[in-house]
C-alpha cells in the first residue's frame with residue numbers, strides 16, 4: 001500500500017537546507033519524496049492546500065514528562081502524545097523520572113511500545129544516568145540505548161556527584177548519545193521554592209539563587225571539556241549560565257542547551273500572590289535573566305526550545321505555595337507563546353524558531369527529522385502564523401491544566417501535524 | 428458574607444487582615460487608635476463588651492502557638508464572640524486534610540471569622556481568597572504576623588509617644604521571621620527608620636531592598652537605635668547550621684546589660700516571645716527597667732480586639748461608644 005500526501009503552496013521554512021519559499025512537498029510511504037515548485041499530484045495522493053501556512057520540519061521537544069508509569073493521574077503516554085501533536089510536535093523525548101524510573105532496558109522498551117501504540121507523536125525514551133536515579137551507580141546505558149534510549153539524564157534531580165557525572169560523560173561516548181543534566185546544586189536550593197530576590201523576601205519564601213544553577217552549569221562544562229563527552233544542559237534560566245555556555249562553545253566544548261518558553265517570557269513577578277501555576281524549577285527569574293536567555297536563543301548559545309512539559313493534577317497545585325509541585329504543561333502553548341512573544345517581538349525570526357524547535361533538537365539528540373530534505377522522515381508541522389486564539393486549559397488534550405498562561409491571547413498556532421507521512425492531528 | 432455580617436457601610440479594613448504590606452498608614456493608625464479604648468476593658472472587673480455577640484470565630488492553629496492563640500481567644504471573648512479552637516495536634520479535623528478542604532469545610536459551617544496560624548507562607552491569603560469569612564492571619568510561614576506587628580507598634584507608640592522618626596532595629600533571625608516582615612512594613616509606613624542586625628546567614632539576601640539599614644554587629648545597632656525589637660532564635664537554626672553555637676550567638680549577637688550600658692541613650696526593649704533567656708536576650712535586659720515585653724502582651728489583646736471589631740464592620744470612631752454601651 002502506498003500512502004501519498006502532497007502539501008501544496010505552503011511557505012516551506014527549512015533551516016537545514018536554508019529554504020524559505022513557497023513550495024510543494026510530496027510525502028510518499030512515510031518519507032519526503034520530493035520538494036519543489038509545482039509538483040503535480042500523483043493520482044492517489046491526498047492534496048493538502050497549505051497556502052498562507054508555514055510548512056516546517058516536524059517540531060521535536062527533547063524535554064517532556066509523560067508521567068507514565070506511576071503517575072497516570074497527571075498524564076499518560078497516550079494523553080501526552082495527543083497533547084504533543086495538538087501542539088504541533090511530531091516527536092518528544094520522555095524524561096525517565098517516572099515511578100519506577102526508566103533505568104533499565106525493559107523500562108525503555110515499555111516506553112517505546114506504549115509510544116507506538118498511541119500512534120501520534122514519536123516517543124523517544126531517555127534513560128536514567130544512575131540506577132534508580134539515586135546518583136550512585138551508572139544505569140545500564142548501553143543496554144538502554146540498544147532498547148531505544150536516545151539520551152540519558154537524571155532530570156528532576158541533578159547529578160550531585162561530580163565523579164559520577166564524569167563517568168557518565170565518558171561512558172556514554174561509546175554510544176554517541178548526549179548526557180543531559182538538570183543543573184542544580186541542591187546544597188544551595190533544597191527546600192527552596194522560587195527565585196531568591198526581593199520578591200521572595202517579601203513573600204517570605206525561601207529563594208534559590210542563580211548560583212545554585214550556575215555552579216552545576218560550570219561544573220558540567222568543565223567535565224565535558226575534560227572528558228570530550230557531549231553534555232546537554234536542560235532549562236537554562238540565568239544570565240551567567242547563558243554566558244558560560246556561549247564561552248564553552250567558543251572553546252569547542254561539545255555542549256547543547258535548552259531554553260524553555262516560560263523562561264523566555266515570564267519573570268518571577270508571575271508568582272506574586274503565591275500563584276502556584278508559576279512555580280517551577282528552575283524558578284522564573286528576573287527581567288535581566290529573561291533578556292539573556294532570549295539573547296542566547298537568538299545567537300545559538302541555546303540550541304533548542306524545550307517545553308519541560310510537566311503535568312500535575314489540579315489538586316496538587318491547589319495548595320500552599322511551598323507544598324505545590326514544580327512545573328507547567330507546555331506542549332500545547334509553545335508555538336503560540338514563542339510566535340507571539342518571541343518572534344513577533346523580533347527576538348528571532350521564523351526560520352530561527354524552526355531551527356530551535358526542530359533542526360536543533362534533532363541535531364542535539366541525534367534524532368531522525370529536523371529536515372525536509374529528500375529521503376528524510378515525513379514528519380511535518382504546518383503552522384498558521386495568523387491564527388489568533390486564547391489559551392483555554394479546558395481545551396487541552398493533556399490530562400493536566402497547570403499553566404500560568406490561562407487566558408493569554410496569542411497569534412500563531414499549529415494547523416496540522418504529520419508523522420511518517422500520516423496526518424495525526426488537524427485543527 | 429453571611430447576612431449577619433453584611434454592613435451598609437464599607438468596612439474600614441476590607442475583608443481580611445493578611446499582612447501589613449498592603450495596609451495604608453491611615454489604616455494602621457486607625458487600628459492603633461481603635462485599640463486604645465479596648466485597652467481599658469481589660470482593666471475592668473467584668474471584661475466584656477457585646478460588640479461581637481452572635482459572631483462565630485474559629486481559631487485555626489496548624490502550628491502550636493499558645494501565646495498567640497490565647498491572646499486572640501481573650502480578645503474574642505471580651506468582645507462576646509462564640510469561639511472554637513482547632514489545633515493540628517489536638518484534632519482530626521485538619522489532620523492530613525488539605526488547606527482547600529479546610530477552607531471548604533469552614534465555608535460550609537458558615538463561620539463569621541477565621542483566625543489562622545499556618546506553617547506555609549501565603550496560607551492566609553490562600554484561605555482568604557477562597558472563603559467569604561473574614562480571615563485574620565495569625566502568622567503564615569515566614570511571611571507575616573500582622574497583629575504582632577501592630578501590637579509592637581502600639582507598644583512603641585505608648586512608650587515613645589510617637590513612631591515617626593524613631594530608630595528601630597530588629598535583632599536576630601530575620602530570614603525565618605514573619606514578625607520581622609510585619610514590623611518592617613508597619614514601622615516604615617508610620618515613618619520610623621528601620622534597621623536589622625543579624626549574622627548574614629539569618630538575613631534574606633535582598634533585605635536592604637525593603638528600605639532598611641543593615642548592621643553587621645550588635646554594638647553598631649545598639650549605638651544607633653532608640654528601640655530594639657529582639658527576635659527569638661529558634662533552636663533548630665543552630666542544628667541547621669545557620670549559627671555555629673548558641674553560646675557564640677549570645678556572645679556575639681546577644682543583647683546584654685553590659686552592651687546596653689555602652690549605648691549613648693536608653694533603649695526601649697521589645698521581644699515578641701517566647702524568649703530564649705541567655706541566647707538572644709539576657710535576663711537582666713528582659714526584666715530590666717527599659718523592657719516593655721509584658722506591655723506587649725497586654726497590648727496584644729487590645730490590638731486583636733480592634734482588628735476583630737473593625738473587620739466585623741465596626742467603625743473606627745465608634746469603639747469608644749461600643750465600650751460605653753457595655754455599661755461597665
Ligand SMILES: [Zn+2]
Pocket residue numbers: 155156157182234235281282
Ligand atoms: Zn529538570
